[in-house]
Amino acid sequence: MNLEVYTATWCPDCRRLDRWLEEAGVAHTTVDIEAVPGAAELLERETGKRAIPYIRVGGTAWVRGYHRELPQRLDPDLLVRELLGAAEG
Template identity: 40%
Template sequence: MTSSTTDYTVYTKPGCPNCDRTMEYFNSKGVTYTPVDITEVPAALEYITQELGYSQAPVIVNNSDDQDHWSGLRRDKLVQAAMNHTAANRQEAS
């Protein structure tokens, strides 16, 4: 259920401040993501609740490692994602 053309998939819903903060952080760090509105995509809601076991948005899934996912505003995970993104870009440039 994730997109492989971006770094992460962010499962979000309207009026969710933590969803907005997560996407703003990714934008500020250049981390690419695909937003998926769980109120418009029933399969996405089923995926994050039934398969991943989350009941809180946002849910963030690493598209290169589907075992790396979390829910809510997790600054520690966001910083790690930004560091991984920066390191990957450095490797591609060298």
């Protein structure tokens, strides 16, 4: 599964997600929206959101990389289900 994580260095949710992905051994590419020309615009155009982190799955589907409704802001089990759902189309 090709995962591109749209992120920024100043974002605590992004750091939390990146740490979890690294610890879980999940292969991914990081796209810094402040360093990669057009990345922020692509994210906003395709998701309608400016929030990060977002994960682009297979170059087409988008999954939110945080769960703002949860106190811990990231539920790994929920994230995996969302990623698998996006990969299935």
